[in-house]
Amino acid sequence: QVQLVESGGGLVQPGGSLRLSCESSGRTFSSYAAGWFRQAPRKEREFVAVISWNEVSTRYAESVKGRFTISRDNAKNTAYLQMNSLKPEDTAVYYCAASEYYSSNYYHTSAWDYWGQGTQVTVSS
DSSP states (O other): OOOEEEEOOEEEOTTOOEEEEEEEOOGGGGGSEEEEEEEOTTSOOEEEEEEOTTSSOEEEOTTTTTTEEEEEEGGGTEEEEEEOSOOGGGOEEEEEEEESSOOTTTTSGGGOSEEOOOEEEEEOO
């Protein structure tokens, strides 16, 4: 069983930065793919970024490419999402996800086995 807890969300001005963390209590997290999704009010949950267990592969949604960076520290069972140049449209609840397999359908919520409770990110002046 993998339990995920996100942290690091908050209120930030446009152009600012935040770093989200996703800590897992499960010892197998280091062998799992990790991802970030987000859900804005009245919208479906959407893919943001994914990283393979060994950090060899990363993928990003077009809307965040060049601004967000996903990383992980397997020794700490933690994944991160560094968010720079934040925009009001980045406002959403951000969710961490984990999966035993790095699915080719990583951008679908159905490809992921475990989810955190989410952390709110609000970008506003």
